Amino acid sequence: MTQTFDRRTILKAGLGASAGLMVTGRVNSSLAQSPVRLTMAVWGGKAEVEAYNQVIAKYQAANPNVSIRLDVIPFGQFYQQLDTRLAGRQAPDLFRVTYQQVGRYALGKAAIDLSQFIDSGYSAAFTPSVWSAVNYQDKPYALPHHTDTFALFYNADMLAQAGVTVPTSLDQAWTWERFIQVAKLLKEKSIGSYPFAMSWQNSAVHRWMIYLYQHGGQLLNNDLTAPQINTPAGIETIAWTQSWFKEGLVPPSTSVKSAEPVQNLFANGTVAMMLNGNWQIPFVNQQMTKFKWGVTYLPRDVAMADDLGGTCVAISRDSKNPEVAADFLKFLVNEENMRDYISAAQFLPVRKSLVEGGVQYALRPDEMKVFVEQTKTIPQHLVSTVVLPTWGKFNPKLADELDLAFTSGQSPEQTAQNIEAHVKNILLSS
Amino acid sequence: MADLSMTYPKERSETTTSRKSGWWSSYRSRLTPYLFIAPNLLLFSIFVFFPLLYAAYISVHQWSLIDAPEFNGVQNYTRLLSDGQFWQSLTNTVIYSAATVPTSLILGLFLAIGLNRKLAARTLLRSIYFLPVVVSSVATAVIAAWLFNDNYGIINALLKQAGVGPVAWLSSPRWALPSIILTTLWVRIGFCMVVYLAALQSISPSYYEAAVIDGATRPQQFRFVTWPLLRPTTFLLLILNVIYSFQVFDLIYVMTGGGPGFSTTMIVQYIYQAAFASSEMGYASAMGMVLFVLILLFTLIQWRINRRTEQFV
Numbered sequence: 001m002t003q004t005f006d007r008r009t010i011l012k013a014g015l016g017a018s019a020g021l022m023v024t025g026r027v028n029s030s031l032a033q034s035p036v037r038l039t040m041a042v043w044g045g046k047a048e049v050e051a052y053n054q055v056i057a058k059y060q061a062a063n064p065n066v067s068i069r070l071d072v073i074p075f076g077q078f079y080q081q082l083d084t085r086l087a088g089r090q091a092p093d094l095f096r097v098t099y100q101q102v103g104r105y106a107l108g109k110a111a112i113d114l115s116q117f118i119d120s121g122y123s124a125a126f127t128p129s130v131w132s133a134v135n136y137q138d139k140p141y142a143l144p145h146h147t148d149t150f151a152l153f154y155n156a157d158m159l160a161q162a163g164v165t166v167p168t169s170l171d172q173a174w175t176w177e178r179f180i181q182v183a184k185l186l187k188e189k190s191i192g193s194y195p196f197a198m199s200w201q202n203s204a205v206h207r208w209m210i211y212l213y214q215h216g217g218q219l220l221n222n223d224l225t226a227p228q229i230n231t232p233a234g235i236e237t238i239a240w241t242q243s244w245f246k247e248g249l250v251p252p253s254t255s256v257k258s259a260e261p262v263q264n265l266f267a268n269g270t271v272a273m274m275l276n277g278n279w280q281i282p283f284v285n286q287q288m289t290k291f292k293w294g295v296t297y298l299p300r301d302v303a304m305a306d307d308l309g310g311t312c313v314a315i316s317r318d319s320k321n322p323e324v325a326a327d328f329l330k331f332l333v334n335e336e337n338m339r340d341y342i343s344a345a346q347f348l349p350v351r352k353s354l355v356e357g358g359v360q361y362a363l364r365p366d367e368m369k370v371f372v373e374q375t376k377t378i379p380q381h382l383v384s385t386v387v388l389p390t391w392g393k394f395n396p397k398l399a400d401e402l403d404l405a406f407t408s409g410q411s412p413e414q415t416a417q418n419i420e421a422h423v424k425n426i427l428l429s430s
Numbered sequence: 431m432a433d434l435s436m437t438y439p440k441e442r443s444e445t446t447t448s449r450k451s452g453w454w455s456s457y458r459s460r461l462t463p464y465l466f467i468a469p470n471l472l473l474f475s476i477f478v479f480f481p482l483l484y485a486a487y488i489s490v491h492q493w494s495l496i497d498a499p500e501f502n503g504v505q506n507y508t509r510l511l512s513d514g515q516f517w518q519s520l521t522n523t524v525i526y527s528a529a530t531v532p533t534s535l536i537l538g539l540f541l542a543i544g545l546n547r548k549l550a551a552r553t554l555l556r557s558i559y560f561l562p563v564v565v566s567s568v569a570t571a572v573i574a575a576w577l578f579n580d581n582y583g584i585i586n587a588l589l590k591q592a593g594v595g596p597v598a599w600l601s602s603p604r605w606a607l608p609s610i611i612l613t614t615l616w617v618r619i620g621f622c623m624v625v626y627l628a629a630l631q632s633i634s635p636s637y638y639e640a641a642v643i644d645g646a647t648r649p650q651q652f653r654f655v656t657w658p659l660l661r662p663t664t665f666l667l668l669i670l671n672v673i674y675s676f677q678v679f680d681l682i683y684v685m686t687g688g689g690p691g692f693s694t695t696m697i698v699q700y701i702y703q704a705a706f707a708s709s710e711m712g713y714a715s716a717m718g719m720v721l722f723v724l725i726l727l728f729t730l731i732q733w734r735i736n737r738r739t740e741q742f743v
Contacts, residue, residue, distance in 0.1 A: 408690060
């Protein structure tokens with residue numbers, strides 16, 4: 001995919017960037033001596049790709065000898081393609097990666113240690129949870145770019161028809177009981193084909209852990225050395241999410257191993273509520289033309305909890321110009337460019353200054369505030385669990401076993417036992 | 431012809447130059463066939479033979495693609511024996527093959543016989559049946575996934591009109607595999623039909639004329655003329671269909687992703703998951719080698735049976 005810019009836009013961007021960079025002294029003049037070509041692999045929707053291209057255009061305008069090609073790969077094939085290119089020693093210079101995957105690339109030495117390119121106080125600018133997520137053995141292997149999280153999208157027309165009002169502050173978030181009451185009410189009144197759907201398809205089964213933590217459970221023990229899923233909290237969470245399918249509260253096609261795009265079901269009115277991330281706002285805003293909609297807080301149980309989403313950017317071991325790649329990477333995540341990117345693509349900031357100062361979103365700013373508030377509920381233990389280098393080996397088994405529980409009637413006890421056995425094996429072998 | 435071939439080397443050997451030429455001629459005649467097959471052999475080696483050898487090498491290693499392979503002996507193979515999911519996917523593959531191979535052969539043959547006759551719009555009908563074969567299998571799978579979609583699929587919409595359903599075609603373990611099998615048949619019948627049609631048209635009408643003179647009825651003509659003469663084609667289609675069925679991937683990947691549960695997880699799907707979702711390239715290669723041996727054994731057995739039957743005939 002390519003993006004073209006007219007000469008005037010590039011000139012303006014270049015002048016603006018040059019002025020800004022001269023003030024902050026960020027341009028390393030020695031890096032711009034000879035022509036350098038970089039490749040950056042990403043996935044993303046239209047808004048994200050445009051936002052990446054704008055930063056690239058700014059950097060190229062300030063560094064005329066550097067050209068950067070953006071490789072846009074569908075998310076479903078992204079890691080497969082990246083790993084294959086790494087195996088063939090032909091990986092892109094830079095690559096986008098979720099926080100859940102950084103550990104794997106650090107462990108396999110596929111991403112390089114970035115501490116050689118950053119000052120000692122560099123990390124202080126980022127929120128602690130995401131900075132810890134990009135570190136492996138106390139060394140950063142990627143730089144945080146943005147985060148995202150989950151909330152409850154609702155069809156305002158359908159909820160009004162059912163006479164339901166939604167919480168307007170985090171401390172008033174629905175309890176699990178209230179959420180299920182609302183879902184059952186919608187089902188009884190036949191409003192929408194199904195009351196709700198959850199976005200945890202396409203290898204995103206880690207989002208199931210939102211509910212596990214809300215119910216007081218954990219996948220691993222406190223020091224991350226042993227499984228802790230086969231507990232009353234774990235089994236009850238499996239049973240609760242299984243009941244969504246048993247009682248017909250969610251479409252059967254939305255289990256964890258399906259490929260059903262949940263946002264389509266929400267946009268066309270098949271489901272009245274959708275548990276999904278902030279990056280869906282541009283899609284819903286464009287596609288949901290027949291209904292009014294809004295976003296409210298995730299339901300809660302004994303605790304509030306949400307998912308650590310978002311991505312960072314790493315430099316591959318195959319990069320022939322790691323210094324230039326690092327210079328671009330720091331440019332990409334500087335305050336100004338991070339603000340531009342997240343406001344254009346509807347993400348959440350990971351720089352403390354932007355978190356504290358706030359970001360002006362052009363699209364649905366009120367709904368974005370809900371997501372910003374939800375980030376306060378992400379448990380640190382959940383972050384530590386999903387950024388383990390072995391997470392990639394837990395993930396498929398978690399999907400297999402939960403799918404069996406949701407679609408094939410496997411008991412919650414058996415599901416918890418199977419997950420526990422697998423996690424124990426992986427932890428022992430690693 | 432026999433005389434020429436005997437005198438040619440003798441005449442060429444009468445001078446020194448002709449001796450050289452004779453040496454070259456003799457080698458040239460031996461080399462020529464190899465030169466003809468060389469491009470194909472080269473491509474086969476690059477894309478099939480060397481990857482096969484490399485897969486065998488990787489199958490005795492632990493490798494995540496992004497780090498260096500570590501030798502682990504036969505551990506990957508011994509692990510297969512106790513991996514319930516491997517046996518489940520192998521069982522699913524056998525069930526899928528047993529449902530799709532004979533059905534597509536039989537229905538393809540019936541269609542070919544029907545469309546070999548003079549019918550109105552015969553060419554159009556042949557094109558309609560063959561169309562799914564020429565369309566990309568991923569496109570076919572996407573179309574099928576839409577048709578079978580639980581929430582907005584046309585099949586459930588029609589069932590709703592008839593007061594039935596909705597049926598969870600792709601999201602219930604009961605219906606997911608039958609939906610995949612129906613989609614496979616949609617594609618595979620057209621392929622079998624075209625191959626059988628070509629074979630039917632190559633049978634000389636004189637055999638049928640002789641059979642009619644001998645008083646053979648239509649079923650007898652089919653049994654004693656058509657079917658024996660179609661045997662090589664049937665053998666070819668059987669082998670190809672079994673290989674296709676054992677290697678099915680794209681339909682499953684697009685339509686169900688192997689779910690719900692493991693109900694549509696086939697062996698290649700499981701290999702893909704091990705390689706790219708769990709990053710266990712060594713284990714995936716070991717499963718790949720087992721699949722290779724299974725298909726090879728099946729082909730050899732069928733080939734042996736076919737040769738014996740031909741000798742008997």
